[in-house]
Amino acid sequence: MEASCKAEISTEETPSLKHSGMAQLPESTNCLACSEDGRYLSLGHSRGLSVWRVSSLMCMANWLQRRLEITFIQMTTMAEMVYLLGTVDDMGVARVFAYHCDSIHLLSVINIMEDINRRSICLTFELSERGHYGAASFICNGAVWLEVFHFPTDAWLKELKTAVSHHPNSPRDLDVTWSLLTVEAKIKPPKIPAALEGQLEVLQTADFLTHCLALDVDIDRHQWNECFNKDSEKTMETIVKSRCCTHHFLLPCSKFPGESKVLSQPAELPVAVCVWWKGSHNLLHYLLQKTTKNKSNVEPIPDMLWPNAKEILCSAVSRCTRYIALGLDDGLVCVWDRQSGSPLSVVLVTATDSALFRIHFVDYWPVSTENCQTFASAVHVLVVCKSGTIHTVTIRRGTESYTVLVNESPKDSRDLPSMTAPVSFLQNLFLVVQRNGKMILKDVINDKTVCFLIPPKTLLISTPCKPVYALDTEQQTLFIRGDSDPDCSADSKKDRQSQLLIYDFRESEIIRQYIGLPHSPQQKTSFATLAETCNLYLQQRGLSVDERNKAIMETWMKLQEYAVTAQQNLTRAEVN
Template identity: 45%
Template structure:
């Protein structure tokens, strides 16, 4: 729907003022060597409440106390290596774990105090020739749902599972049931094939607006996001729990369309037709990357024509459409946590300023600042690096540090950057004679509650003594941000989990808020239109004189 670069209201600006701090030598914060890690530690995850750290490694997984770094529990199995792990809090003493091993098998575990219980194998290997391989598996915050990207030979699809966490916690408390290890099943409530993105039957008017997807290659990847309730209440209907996601949005590589599926707790009949998306948002170019805000109200899409669209789910319309002046395709998007966080804006159409970091494949980084009723402003934070080692491997928003992001380069250099103002706050360095274990794909986790960074490191001496990764011991490196003066001014208390924020307004209230907001922004919109016409006249005069 957005294919005219001249229609965007964005203005490309240069980083100045505070950006000059980038030229100064930043302060150094040194990580400390905290503990020896298990052999072949491939992944780390921290619980939502900051109490536990989960490690995936050769032979299984372990759960450590996040403060003392002592091991509280482990689950081991021979000839198995966990390569991906997720962890979420489901109760006061219960935590749900989701993992993928080196054979593409996805599993679900429940951790309760000192034990890890295996609850479900998502894709068991019954026939090695027809086995389903999972290459991405995530659980929603709170553990109500899970989504797994699956592949079998040339076929690819997205499985949605409902996890009966309340039943599982009740069964764990029952000694008879826990002794028999007979848990309630985790039903697959949806199997979504790529064909659902192109074969949807919509009304004639909407069909004329859709961009037909005519690609020669089949989709190879699916990107998805769990979305919390963000809409209007109707009549006397009782709203669903704000703590449980109600929708999953997703897109297939090569697709122009962002699709939505309503989440269910019941299994769909196998004899029924293939489930169709409940909502479809078309675009004029292929989607190459996406991101959601912490409150899940805002969805950012990066398109192949260097266009960025930020959708406001509550308003049901784009908040911003901006074209970046770059000659490189987008690699990833990231919402920057800022002081507005996601508190009041989830219940009103009035939004604070949204900050979006855009990373290009060339290594260049941009920041977009947008607010309803105002022109989108964009600035270049860093240019295309001359050395491949300076390309960013990690850009992660640090929720407890206002406006700061963690940047890790492929050469192992680490920085905390104020992405809003374009200033480097400090550089992070490993302990003496230590390096990051894997520069291109660093293994790390952020403890939002305790303000701690965990990162996998390795001693330089072991790199010289052995070239085999399996024989190379690694260490857990730790940085506690509260202990350093340079980061103390940025420390904020993250807002209450968006899972616990009720979002329920009537359609009439939403309409009134929107009209009120339009009236307040009239002067700013008129100014923007005047500036646009002035630039067009200047451009026309320049072309005429040439």
């Protein structure tokens, strides 16, 4: 009883932030995305997609098609006032659009369905920053794979200018032939080379890469057998979906073989993609722009492999892509450092039976610019478990990592966090949406609930288990969809339509102290020579010497205490 009273008092003391604006959304708006410059908001809905101007919330362009529903949308800036959009519809078809001069142009359909019996369904689709690359995972007749595309951005920009100049007032592209994208790589789940199939004694002495991939294949076969034995009614599609992959684009970072050829390219151009398959222990690394005579017939081999002791459950990449965090089975978190090619730390987050569900980087750096010029003094990771518990993991070079419990497992399942998202423009803050529709801004480093985001009394957050939202980094604004509360009477159809709720964090005194997080100092971590990489490592070791000495002394004192206790127990045993 006392605990519940404390919870009520705490909730009352926590300040609330009301919405700063509202706008009516198109019917069945399923997804939102913002442009990096904060000028435009793209919406995916039934019958197509729309682009709105953020400043006026006016619809600038539509691309509509009957019996089509967009379920995913992403937006990135391809050039000044030219934006690339990637979408997936409810039939699993991926498309690439361009928004330019208040017009939306369909540039490419990724998976055209020529044969309904052999159609490939797009499960995930992602554009890289500035739209140079795209990656999509597919499923077709029991097979799954990942395709990485290279987009002809320069050619598309020229063709867009031509299309606008020839047909300035036409909503559709007339007689425009867009340049074709190219498949950079087609990545399939790992398999044992045919020459070594069934030769266990050869695999034991094979190279490290083949050995690790063989272990994954054996684990995969075991899991498939379990699926069939436990539930013979499971469809092939359900089982295959459980074997899908997660990928991340990687920017130039280190002196790995092959990256030296692309270090002179623009900083936003990805040089590699890392991939892990569900059920796998290994993180695979593939370089982009590799010269092969016939890419379509050559299955790419990982350039690097990062093995892990347990199965990978979730992953995240830091903003600068130097660090890759993996949430592993049995409550382990491993953070890999691409600069050194080795684990930065392996931490036991929780010893409970609750599996890790999501993992995020808290891209936070100290205020001191002197420290920021060399390296981040600490790497912070947020880990969400299926039970609803949330932990922060703090990792410092040369010292022991530690975890802090930020959120305990709620007693009521409606209080479980259904979504956690870093608010990159607010220092240390995460947006947490619970199943009951409550929205919270939480300082995960200092373990503090900053405020609640309150919708209007007549509206509820739509689909709180999977909210439709977008964070505008430039305008420091949250856009989120709200639906009419069925308990409140709606006088007309207009009153029952979904609304776009707007929370402008710049107007709040509560949040003002968290605004102004500097850009990542790690963006400039590309080094041309191995000597520069070694110099940075030595600098980091030198700056952390005091902390390491303190940790060594604490460990030595614990060992001495343990030795005294062990000696006392031994003496008592001899006496008895």
